[in-house]
Amino acid sequence: MRAILHVCTTCRGPVPDPVEPRPGAMLHAALAGAALPEGVELRPVECLSACSQGCSIALSAPGKWSYVYGRLSAADAADILTGTAAYAAAADGLVPWRERPTIFRRQSLARIPPLGPQQE
C-alpha cells in the first residue's frame, strides 16, 4: 500500500441542505468507478471534520506527510486521481509544486508531518 485516499462521504458540499446522495457520496462513487493508481486504496470515511470546506479528501501513507484538500466535487475526480498518483509515487509524499494538479495547489486545507523521528 503506497497511499490511502480517504473520501468524506457525508460532505454536503457548498449547499447547506443537499438532496441525497450527498456530494461527498457522489465524489466517492466517481472515484470508486475509476481506475485507481497503482498502490492506492480508496476508503470512504464519515466526516473529515472539514465540514465548512466540503467536499473533502485526505491522503495518507506510512512514513509520508498527510494532506487534506477541500472544496471538491465529483467533477474533480480525474484531477484527484492524478494528484493521488503523484503522491503515491513520492517517497515522503511531498510532490513538487509544478507537478500538483491545480486543485491540490489551491485547495489544501492542511498537511501533517509523518510519524517517526523528528527530521532536522
Place this chain on the structure above:
Amino acid sequence: MRAILHVCTTCRGPVPDPVEPRPGAMLHAALAGAALPEGVELRPVECLSACSQGCSIALSAPGKWSYVYGRLSAADAADILTGTAAYAAAADGLVPWRERPTIFRRQSLARIPPLGPQQE
C-alpha cells in the same frame, strides 16, 4: 510516545505581515515553556498548509486519528495542552465531545483516519 503535538512556527496568525517573532513561533515558545502532558512530544514544523487559518497545530500518534486545529494564539497554550493530554490518553485519539476544550470543538480544520486496516 503517545502523541506528537506539531506546531507551525511560520504561521502569521490573522495579521498579513506580522513582526518577528511570528505568532506561530510565539505559540511554540509558549508550549515549549510549559509542562507537557505525559507521553507528549512537542515538534516545531514549518508550515502545516493551513496558512489562512493560522496559528495552526496538529496532533498525531501511531494508530490514532490525526487532528488539525487553527485560529490559535499563544494565549491558547493552556487549553491546547489540556486537549492534547486528552488526545494522548485516548486509545484511538477520539476524545468525547464534552471533554474537548472549546478551541478543539470549534476550531477543527480537519481530521484524518489512522493508518492500518479499514475499520468497518
